[in-house]
Amino acid sequence: MAPAKTSSVRVRVDGQVLALSNLDKVLYPTTGFTKGEVIDYYTRIAPALLPRVADRPLTRKRWPDGVHKQPFFEKNAPRGTPEWVRTVTIPSPGSTRGTEDVEYVVVDKLPTLVWLANLAALELHVPQWKVGPRGGIRKPDLLVIDLDPGPPADLVQCCEVALLLRDLFEADDLRAWPKTSGSKGMQLYVPLVETPGEATSGYAKRLAEQLAGEHPKLVVATMTRAARPGKVFLDWSQNNPAKTTVAAYSLRGNETPTVSTPLTWDEVDGCRRAADLTFSPDEVLDRVESLGDLFADLGSAPQRLP
Incomplete structure (x- = not known):
């Protein structure tokens, strides 16, 4: 994958306009692998990846400053989440914010995956169960x-x-x-x-x-x-x-x-x-x-x- 040549760009992904920033920022210093390359990988692997995460509340592990810096886990949808991103609110006592509910992101389409990659959400973690179309929790499958x-x-x-x-x-x-x-x-x-x-x-x-x-x-x-x-x-x-x-x-x-x-x-x-x-x-x-x-x-x- 060729390194990104621009640091910021607006793109249209399946009908949604996304602003991708700092594409030349190196997230893996040992190899020089950039955020642009992360986005490129997730875009190209999406047909195989999306069925693995669809309908499953997503926990992200983010490295906004690269893997040589401290990461953080994120369960709640971050501030500024686009309205077209699917979220589901699930009761979760003792959650990371001390609230009874967590508003999870659900990755069911390519624009959401690209949006998360742009946030340096390198790792995607999911449970062994899904949520229904109205957000109901199903048994593990x-x-x-x-x-x-x-x-x-x-x-x-x-x-x-x-x-x-x-x-x-x-x-x-x-x-x-x-x-x-x-x-x-x-x-x-x-x-x-x-x-x-x-x-x-x-x-x-x-x-x-x-x-x-x-x-x-x-x-x-x-x-x-x-x-x-x-x-x-x-x-x-x-x-x-x-x-x-x-x-x-x-x-x-x-x-x-x-x-x-x-x-x-x-x-x-x-x-x-x-x-x-x-x-x-x-x-x-x-x-x-x-x-x-x-x-x-x-x-x-x-x-x-x-």
């Missing part, structure tokens, strides 16, 4: 298990554990979709018919504890940090309806721009180095062009927990 390696374990060990999890899912007639976190770990997703959150959490916890019992030198299911070094923590608690997980195709705020990337199971099986499954924005765009969207059928394959 995804089960996710987050694989978090404790150094010196890394993505290679995560892939080893992911294959063990795939076997457990298949034994229950469930199909799972893998992706990298874009950072040090990965996630497995199981699309479901709408299922109560306590059921998805309970099932994920049972699998995590089973694997921890069968492979104690490789897997840990407890949140105790002292137990994690050299092992892969299976974070089943991500299925708590109050939690979010980084969306597929989201950038990450690492030293260099990396992307949470859907994988094939052959890639998981063949991983020998963490670098094998670490992808830049350009590489992800090339993957989608050559492989298609590996999560394309995720939403059309609802399953039932045993």
